[in-house]
Amino acid sequence: MSRTVLICDDAIFMRTMVGDILQQAGFEIVGEAETGVQAVEKYKHLRPDLVTMDIVMPDMGGIDAVREITKHDPTARILMCSAMGQQALVVEAIQAGAKDFVVKPFQPSRVLEAVTRVLAA
Amino acid sequence: MDQSRYAELFRTESREHLAEIDAAVLALEQSGDMTHVATLFRSTHTIKGMAGAMGYGEVERISHSLETLLDLLRAGTQSLDPDAIALLFDGSDALRHALETVREGPPTHVSPAVQRLLDRLAARADAGAPGDLHAASNALSTVPVHPTSDLSPRSGTAIAPESLALDADHLEIFGALAATPAPIGEVRIVDVRLTADCPLKGVRAMLVLTRLRALGVVKSTEPTQHAWQEERFDGTFAITLHTDSDDARLEASVRAAGDVARVAVRGPDVARRSSGHETMRTVRIDLRRLDTLLDLVGELVITRDRLLREADVAVENGADRALARIAHDTARLVSALQDEVLQARMVPVGQVFDRFPRLVRDLARDLGKDVRFTTEGREIELDRSLLEAIGDPILHLLRNALDHGIEDAETRRAAGKPATGQLVLRAGRDRASVVLQVEDDGRGIDRAAILARAQAEGVVDPDLIRLDDDRLLQVLAHAGFSTARAVTSISGRGVGVDVVMTRVRSLGGALEVETLEGQGTVFTLRLPATLAFLRALLVQVEGECYALPAAHVIEVLDFTPGMIVTSLAREWITLRDETLPVVRLRDRFGCARTEEEAFVVVVESSDRRTALLVDGLHTQQDIVVKALDVVRGSAPLFTGATVLGDGTPALIVDVGSLG
Numbered sequence: 001m002s003r004t005v006l007i008c009d010d011a012i013f014m015r016t017m018v019g020d021i022l023q024q025a026g027f028e029i030v031g032e033a034e035t036g037v038q039a040v041e042k043y044k045h046l047r048p049d050l051v052t053m054d055i056v057m058p059d060m061g062g063i064d065a066v067r068e069i070t071k072h073d074p075t076a077r078i079l080m081c082s083a084m085g086q087q088a089l090v091v092e093a094i095q096a097g098a099k100d101f102v103v104k105p106f107q108p109s110r111v112l113e114a115v116t117r118v119l120a121a
Numbered sequence: 122m123d124q125s126r127y128a129e130l131f132r133t134e135s136r137e138h139l140a141e142i143d144a145a146v147l148a149l150e151q152s153g154d155m156t157h158v159a160t161l162f163r164s165t166h167t168i169k170g171m172a173g174a175m176g177y178g179e180v181e182r183i184s185h186s187l188e189t190l191l192d193l194l195r196a197g198t199q200s201l202d203p204d205a206i207a208l209l210f211d212g213s214d215a216l217r218h219a220l221e222t223v224r225e226g227p228p229t230h231v232s233p234a235v236q237r238l239l240d241r242l243a244a245r246a247d248a249g250a251p252g253d254l255h256a257a258s259n260a261l262s263t264v265p266v267h268p269t270s271d272l273s274p275r276s277g278t279a280i281a282p283e284s285l286a287l288d289a290d291h292l293e294i295f296g297a298l299a300a301t302p303a304p305i306g307e308v309r310i311v312d313v314r315l316t317a318d319c320p321l322k323g324v325r326a327m328l329v330l331t332r333l334r335a336l337g338v339v340k341s342t343e344p345t346q347h348a349w350q351e352e353r354f355d356g357t358f359a360i361t362l363h364t365d366s367d368d369a370r371l372e373a374s375v376r377a378a379g380d381v382a383r384v385a386v387r388g389p390d391v392a393r394r395s396s397g398h399e400t401m402r403t404v405r406i407d408l409r410r411l412d413t414l415l416d417l418v419g420e421l422v423i424t425r426d427r428l429l430r431e432a433d434v435a436v437e438n439g440a441d442r443a444l445a446r447i448a449h450d451t452a453r454l455v456s457a458l459q460d461e462v463l464q465a466r467m468v469p470v471g472q473v474f475d476r477f478p479r480l481v482r483d484l485a486r487d488l489g490k491d492v493r494f495t496t497e498g499r500e501i502e503l504d505r506s507l508l509e510a511i512g513d514p515i516l517h518l519l520r521n522a523l524d525h526g527i528e529d530a531e532t533r534r535a536a537g538k539p540a541t542g543q544l545v546l547r548a549g550r551d552r553a554s555v556v557l558q559v560e561d562d563g564r565g566i567d568r569a570a571i572l573a574r575a576q577a578e579g580v581v582d583p584d585l586i587r588l589d590d591d592r593l594l595q596v597l598a599h600a601g602f603s604t605a606r607a608v609t610s611i612s613g614r615g616v617g618v619d620v621v622m623t624r625v626r627s628l629g630g631a632l633e634v635e636t637l638e639g640q641g642t643v644f645t646l647r648l649p650a651t652l653a654f655l656r657a658l659l660v661q662v663e664g665e666c667y668a669l670p671a672a673h674v675i676e677v678l679d680f681t682p683g684m685i686v687t688s689l690a691r692e693w694i695t696l697r698d699e700t701l702p703v704v705r706l707r708d709r710f711g712c713a714r715t716e717e718e719a720f721v722v723v724v725e726s727s728d729r730r731t732a733l734l735v736d737g738l739h740t741q742q743d744i745v746v747k748a749l750d751v752v753r754g755s756a757p758l759f760t761g762a763t764v765l766g767d768g769t770p771a772l773i774v775d776v777g778s779l780g
Contacts, residue, residue: 011676011677011678012679013676013677013678013679013720014676014677024433056697082321083675083676086321087321087323087324087350087352088350090321090324091323091324091327091350094324094327094328094331100328100379101321101324103320103321104674104675104676105656105658105671105674105677105741106741107656107741109449109452109453109456113379114379117377117378117379120377
């Protein structure tokens with residue numbers, strides 16, 4: 001059975017890109033979220049194997065969403081999607097419970113490597 | 122190994138020693154600290170030994186005479202006066218010249234110029250000796266002066282500052298051990314090097330640390346975690362911990378953290394093998410081989426991308442998935458190979474910085490100026506092809522600063538400044554870029570004079586009241602303008618800035634200037650750390666493919682004409698809370714406006730964001746940069762060109778020029 005993924009990003013472009021990369025690698029995209037609030041709700045509802053989380057989103061950012069999700073499920077596997085130069089925010093996200101990160105613009109091989117690490121951890 | 126290979130080794134190695142000699146003479150002149158004499162002696166002695174083995178008589182004679190003088194200085198028989206310093210400088214120049222034009226021949230065979238120098242050295246040595254012959258002979262007996270035939274290149278280099286460093290390392294670690302209470306498990310030190318293109322190295326290092334914390338008690342990190350967080354390290358670090366886990370487990374765990382190029386686990390009794398100054402086992406490689414290797418890897422990277430694409434197509438058409446897996450495995454290996462090759466080409470900027478102290482000193486003397494020159498960040502690494510290419514631009518900027526920036530002592534005092542001017546050459550990292558700065562505390566650039574001149578020449582709008590830093594740079598870099606003599610005499614600056622700008626751009630970098638009248642000027646060069654490969658987002662405009670360097674790309678959005686607001690005769694797009702100027706690439710590339718623009722690419726360059734409109738988006742990929750011969754004075758829109766996996770050419774857009 002393929003692994004399930006919830007993609008959280010406010011940009012359609014980014015969601016599509018991440019979705020394509022993961023789908024091609026055999027993942028099943030079970031949901032998408034445009035805001036942090038949606039991300040938390042959908043996580044509780046869908047219980048995906050993996051979450052990809054943008055940092056900057058309207059209506060609760062990615063880091064707070066990570067906090068909420070790990071509070072609810074400490075085993076949640078969350079991969080942060082960061083832009084260049086968001087060093088401090090990524091550190092914060094990892095302290096909040098995210099397992100790894102990738103940096104935009106995305107490179108498919110890097111995304112898949114990170115996903116493999118997160119799922120193996 | 123044949124003689125020519127030895128000759129090559131001899132040249133590279135003696136150049137390094139010459140650089141050390143230059144630095145030491147300068148330091149000696151400035152501080153009078155006699156420890157530099159020991160360094161000088163060691164380097165000169167090594168060159169002498171190698172030259173003897175190679176049969177280069179002239180080099181051997183010069184180094185021998187220098188050595189004699191150094192020996193007398195060291196013994197205190199000769200005093201360190203300006204004449205001695207001058208002799209040492211002239212000696213190192215003569216050595217350099219002799220090394221560049223090495224001639225085989227018996228030691229007696231020297232050019233007239235060198236003979237004059239040797240006579241001066243001999244006269245000086247004689248002048249000092251008679252006063253205290255005993256001391257001189259004593260000194261000689263304490264220094265092992267080998268007959269030159271004993272000194273093969275190998276034994277010549279074996280004088281071992283490295284082994285001293287190792288001993289110091291031992292002591293430090295034992296000391297630290299003695300101070301810690303009885304630990305659980307063993308002390309292991311994990312040396313890690315992250316891949317060259319690893320983004321956010323500090324965060325990655327933190328992930329490595331988190332993993333090791335699960336296996337033991339972490340005692341310390343080198344550099345500190347603070348340095349990680351500020352990205353003030355080059356991706357190489359060491360973590361010391363007490364642990365019950367075996368080395369294989371530690372290593373596997375670190376590798377699993379991702380972006381790890383190399384891991385080695387050692388005990389505290391084994392000296393570090395990969396500190397900032399590598400004492401790792403090394404082998405010298407001909408630079409041409411390194412270049413060939415890079416070219417081949419470049420081709421391989423292009424082929425990799427094609428292979429991946431074709432494999433995907435084949436699988437979609439029903440081929441076995443095994444094919445795709447093999448293609449992906451190959452791709453991963455090629456990426457790893459690419460990392461290693463790029464890493465092998467990285468050299469610390471110190472290698473180029475070493476050339477400048479002497480040049481600055483000589484130039485400052487010629488100009489009659491009192492200047493203190495310092496360098497910072499010598500350990501920052503840069504691809505060696507870039508390193509070679511930046512020497513001249515930096516020299517231009519240093520010359521400008523000395524000639525036009527820094528005032529003479531009298532003027533400085535009158536302005537209430539210290540009589541000695543400060544000139545700093547600095548290297549640092551900023552994201553994927555290396556930043557080089559030339560900073561002086563001189564008079565600054567006279568904006569008003571430049572503006573007046575620029576307006577008279579029609580280079581800028583006659584209504585402009587003041588030149589900001591960006592406009593100032595544009596004016597200075599304007600080819601026809603900067604060569605105008607009048608500018609130089611009015612305000613200084615200008616000469617050479619266009620040359621610097623052209624060079625820096627052709628390397629895929631950017632130039633910036635900041636100046637404050639009366640207080641000084643900073644020129645900043647931003648360069649990619651590696652030249653050969655560039656991660657790029659490929660975009661489409663009017664059917665043609667263009668590459669945007671990924672380091673500049675912030676985000677990509679769908680475009681709808683409704684997003685555009687026109688104000689102050691410009692188009693703008695508001696994204697979240699930020700209003701960005703719009704640049705339609707169709708306009709810039711001279712294509713007609715159509716309805717085809719479909720995407721907004723937000724790019725950032727020198728802290729400025731711009732929204733680019735493009736027709737279409739392709740993938741991101743590694744591209745191999747080929748230099749572009751831009752006609753000077755033509756619109757510098759592109760920094761280079763590349764050939765894509767399917768063979769189509771694409772131009773690389775100079776994001777910095779679009780703003």
